[in-house]
Amino acid sequence: MSKFGKKKKKASVGISTASLPDIVFMILFFFMVTTVMREVELKIELTNSDLPQATEIKKLEKKSLVSYIYVGKPRPNFQRMYGTEPRIQLNSQFADLSDIYEYILAERAQRDEAEVPFMTTSLKVHQETKMGIVTDIKQELRKASALKLNYSARKEN
Amino acid sequence: MAKREIGEINAGSMADIAFLLLIFFLVTTTMDVDTGIARQLPPIPEEKQETTEEIKERNIFAVLINAQDRLLVNGRPMEIDVLREKAIEFIKSDPNNVKLPEMEEMQIKGINKPVLVPVGIISLRNDRGTTYGRYIEVQNELVAAYNEIRDEAAFEYFGKRKYDDLNEEQQEAIRQIYPQRISEAEPKNIGGN
Numbered sequence: 521m522s523k524f525g526k527k528k529k530k531a532s533v534g535i536s537t538a539s540l541p542d543i544v545f546m547i548l549f550f551f552m553v554t555t556v557m558r559e560v561e562l563k564i565e566l567t568n569s570d571l572p573q574a575t576e577i578k579k580l581e582k583k584s585l586v587s588y589i590y591v592g593k594p595r596p597n598f599q600r601m602y603g604t605e606p607r608i609q610l611n612s613q614f615a616d617l618s619d620i621y622e623y624i625l626a627e628r629a630q631r632d633e634a635e636v637p638f639m640t641t642s643l644k645v646h647q648e649t650k651m652g653i654v655t656d657i658k659q660e661l662r663k664a665s666a667l668k669l670n671y672s673a674r675k676e677n
Numbered sequence: 678m679a680k681r682e683i684g685e686i687n688a689g690s691m692a693d694i695a696f697l698l699l700i701f702f703l704v705t706t707t708m709d710v711d712t713g714i715a716r717q718l719p720p721i722p723e724e725k726q727e728t729t730e731e732i733k734e735r736n737i738f739a740v741l742i743n744a745q746d747r748l749l750v751n752g753r754p755m756e757i758d759v760l761r762e763k764a765i766e767f768i769k770s771d772p773n774n775v776k777l778p779e780m781e782e783m784q785i786k787g788i789n790k791p792v793l794v795p796v797g798i799i800s801l802r803n804d805r806g807t808t809y810g811r812y813i814e815v816q817n818e819l820v821a822a823y824n825e826i827r828d829e830a831a832f833e834y835f836g837k838r839k840y841d842d843l844n845e846e847q848q849e850a851i852r853q854i855y856p857q858r859i860s861e862a863e864p865k866n867i868g869g870n
Contacts, residue, residue: 541691
């Protein structure tokens with residue numbers, strides 16, 4: 521019997537896949553918990569890459585206290601009705617400047633009174649929009665005394 | 678009667694079902710956090726009050742963006758690349774340079790010696806035809822200038838590299854030395870559309 525003889529071939533042991541469902545379920549629950557379904561359907565053309573870039577950005581905290589205002593060109597299927605000029609979208613509808621005041625009041629009414637001072641308005645504006653409309657929005661926000669503002673921007677690489 | 682034996686349910690396809698759900702959530706999930714530049718709007722003044730208080734020219738850093746997205750700083754055209762540098766120079770000021778803002782000696786809580794605090798104000802005005810992208814770019818440069826200066830001050834007074842590393846009181850002290858004074862004038866239609 522030589523010490524360096526051929527080793528006996530071992531039968532390959534199959535790995536038990538019994539715990540696979542558990543692992544998968546674990547990942548599944550993680551994603552179920554962290555997932556946020558997009559609650560508003562955008563009627564304007566605004567993807568993430570349409571937002572301006574910036575380096576000095578801060579994270580938007582407490583998402584429940586944030587109201588969003590979207591500004592951009594209407595999507596092609598709405599262009600016949602609303603034209604191609606940049607429009608304002610609040611919730612899931614097109615809106616006029618004069619609606620912003622009401623919108624802010626409505627948002628405020630939904631929140632607890634103690635939380636109202638921490639409410640922020642996030643402006644999601646297409647980077648090619650002219651400032652005129654943005655300035656008008658800012659003016660409306662001042663009228664509604666919603667002074668905390670966040671210009672949505674993505675991180676510059 | 679013979680007892681019917683309960684057959685065991687084959688759980689082998691469980692993994693497949695779980696995978697299916699997993700893939701669904703993977704696709705629909707949006708992990709992106711909302712980020713942006715935080716700003717505070719000035720409240721609307723209660724009455725129409727004319728501010729008679731004149732601000733000296735040396736204390737103002739006037740940035741104008743026209744409808745063609747070009748910059749005019751203190752009456753001179755400027756490229757955006759140098760805006761940050763110039764803004765830093767302005768905000769920090771220098772007691773020996775009469776062209777830069779005046780400085781006041783102030784006692785600040787948390788710092789033992791009196792500090793020279795510059796009183797300069799950045800005034801930003803844009804046209805209605807300025808693009809939003811350019812406006813954010815300029816805002817970003819100005820905020821970056823402030824952040825850089827605050828980081829520097831954090832090192833000078835407290836020996837920390839970053840303003841964000843300071844505790845609440847120290848940050849407050851730095852904020853008092855270099856408050857973010859960016860005033861936005863109501864825009865005029867300077868250059869048409």
